[in-house]
Amino acid sequence: MAVCVIRRKTLSKLDSRKKALHTAETQAVNHIVAWVVGIVITVLVIIAFMGYRYVHHALGAVDAKDNQSLTVTIPSGATTKMIGTRLENKGLIKSALVFNYYVKFHNVSNFQAGDYTLTKAESLPAIIRVLRGGSAASDSAGSVLVKEGVTADTVADAVDKLKTKDPQYTKANFIKLLKDENFFNQLEKQYPRLLKSAKAAKGVRYRLEGYLFPATYTVTKGESLKALITEMVGKTDSVMQNYYGSIARQGYSVQEVMTLASLVEREGVAATDRRTIAGVFFNRIATGMPLQSDISVMYALNTHKTHLTNKDTSVDSPYNLYVHTGYGPGPFNSPSETAIRAVLSPKDRDKGYLYFVANLKTGEILYATTLAQHEQNTAQFASDNGN
Template identity: 65%
Template sequence: MDRRSRHVEDKRRLRADEKKASHKIVAWVLGILFAVLVIVGLMGYRYVHSALQPVNPNGQTSVNVTVPAGSSTKQIAAKLEAKHVIKSAMVFNYYVKFHNIADFQAGSYQLTQRDSMNQVIQKLRAGGTAATAAGQLLVKEGATIEQIATSVNKLGKSNRNLTSKKFMALMKNQAFFAKMAKKYPQLLSSAASAQGVRYRLEGYLFPATYSVSAGETVEDLVEAMLAKTDSVMQSYYKSIKKQGYTVQEVMTLASLVEREGVTQEDRRTIAGVFLNRIDADMPLQSDISVMYALNTHKTHLTNKDTSVDSPYNLYVHTGYGPGPFDSPSEQSITAVLSPNDRSKHYLYFVANLKTGEVLYATTREQHDENTAKFASDNSSVNK
C-alpha cells in the first residue's frame, strides 16, 4: 500500500472512531435525560398520589368549612388547605380541572382529615347545610380601613365573629399579614417591605359587595377581599413591572386619585400631575394625605395642619409616602398606569368642590390665576 492510500485509510478510521465516540456521547446524554425524566415523573406521581390521600387517616375531629355562594375553585381549594382538610390546593385545582368538575355547592360542611381528596370533592358536590347569610358587606370606593371596620361591625348582630374590634385587631396582626403576603406575593410583596405604614393592608381590600355567611370569621372575610384584589390586579401586574413601579406605589397614587378626581378623564389627568411632581421631586401636596395623617376629615386645612409631623403628610414629604390612603377603584388604578396630558407637564390643579370642574396649570402663576377663579365661592381645593 502506497503512502497516499495509507493516509486515506487512516482518515477513514479516524472518522469511524469519531462517529462511534459521538454515538456513545449521544447515548450517554439521552440515558441521563431519560433517567432524570423517570425520577421526576416518579417524584411527581408520588407527590400527586400522596396529595390525593387523607391528611390523617386516623383523624376523628370534625372540621367546619363554609363555602360562600360564588366561590371559585381556587378559593375553595385555598380554604380546604388552610383548614388542613386537603394536603395541596394546587393538586386539588388540577384534579378538578382534569376531571371537568364544576358543580360545587355553597353551604356549610362538616369534613374530617380522614377524608380523601375524592371524598371531599364528592361531599362538596352533594351539598352541605345551607349557609345562613349574615348579610352583605359593601366596601365603597375610597373607603379607609377604619371605615370598613365600621361597616363590618354592622354584621355583628348576626355573626359574633364579625366586629370592628376583631377586624381592627386583624389589621394589626403581623403574623396574619405575613401569611397573606406569602399567599399573594405579587400583590403584597412591596407592601411587606414598606416603612412607616399605619395598616399594611390599607388600599388592598378591594371595593365591592361581599356576601357574608353566619359562620364566617374576619380572617375569611379579609382573605376574600384580598383574593378579589389579586384577581383584579392580575391584568395589571405586567404593566406595573414594565413601567418600573411597585404595586405599593401604584395603589398609593390610585388611592389619592380616587379621592381627588370625579370623572375618569380628570382621574387620568390628576394622575399625570402627581407623576410629574414626583419626577420633579416636588411634594404632592394632597389634602387627602394630610387628613389621613391627622386621622380626621376637614373641609379646609390650616397651615398647622399641613405641617403635621407624619410620614403620610405629603405637603412636607416628597415621593409616594408610606402607602395607600384608602381602597382605590379599578378606574383609579388604570388612571395611574395610563395617565393623559403628561406631555403638557401639568404640575398644579385646582378643583371646584361645588361644580366638580378642575383646572390645570404648568406654572405657579397660571395656578394662582385658576385658583382666583374659584376663590369667590370659597369651594376650591389646591394642588
C-alpha cells in the same frame, strides 16, 4: 510501472485507514449521542413519574379517617387561586397548585359562592363537585361589604352593623386588631410580598389600611374576627399576584403603589383619568412638590369635607400631603384593582402635567402644567357650577 503500482497500493491503504478512522469516530459519536439521549429520556421519565405520583397523591384526601366538619367560605367573585389557597389553608386539600392546574386542565368553572361544610376525608375532585353544586351550609352570620375607596374605619362600621350575636364583632375589636402588632406580624409572615413594606412604614394609623380588599365577605357563625381580616388581606394578596413583578421592575414598594392607588381611587372615576392623575402625582414626586391631595387632608382630619380651609390644609399630621412631600406614611383607603393598574401604567407623564381640577357636577377633569393654567381651570369650573 512498478513504482505506480506501489503508489496505488500505498494510497489504497491510506484511504482504508481514513475510512476506518472515520467509521470509528462516527461510532463513538453515535455512542455518546445515544448515551446523552438515554440519560435525558431517563431523567424525563423520572420527572414525569415523580410528577404523576405527586399529582396523584395531591388529588387524594388529606386524611381519609378525619370526618370532622370544617366550614370554608367562598366569597363572590373569588378566583381559582384564591379558592385553592383557602382550601389549602383550611387543610382540606394538599396542594393549591394542583387544585389550580386540575381546574384548568378539566375546564372546571361555575364555582358557587357561599359557606361549605367539608371534611379532610374528601378527595380534591369530590370537593370540587361540592363547590360547583352550591353551598349546603346554613350557618352564615351575614356578610361585610368593603366598598372601593373606603377607609378601615368605615370597614369597622360595617363589621359593627353585622347582624350576629357574636360579641367579638364590634368596631372597637376590629380597630383593636388593626393596631395589634403581633397580629400584623403573623399576617406579614403569611403574606411577605404584600406586607413587607407596610411593616417598615413609620407613623401609620393602621398598618392594614389599604390592604382590606374591596369585596363582599361572608361571615360564618363561629368564624373569628382575625379570620375575617385575614381573608380580606388574603384577597388583596391574591389580586396583587398579577402586579408584584411590575412593582419590582419599576422600583416601587407595594406600600408606595397602594398609597398612590388609594389617592387615585378617590380623585378620579374613569380609568383614563385615573392613569393621568397617577402621572400628575408621579411628576410632582419627581420635582419634589407635595401631592396636595384633599383626600390626604381629610384622612388626617378623620372627616369628610366638600371644601377645605387653609387651617385644614395646615393640619399637623404626617398624612397631610399639602405640607409633606413624598407618598406619606401609607394608604388612605382600600383601592380597587383599577386604581392599582393606573398607578403601574400612568398616562401623559411626558406632557408635564402638575395640576388637575375636577368639575364636581360633571366629573370632567382639566389638567395644567403651570399654576396660572390651573387657576384658570379652577375658575372656569367655579363659574360653570355657579360659584
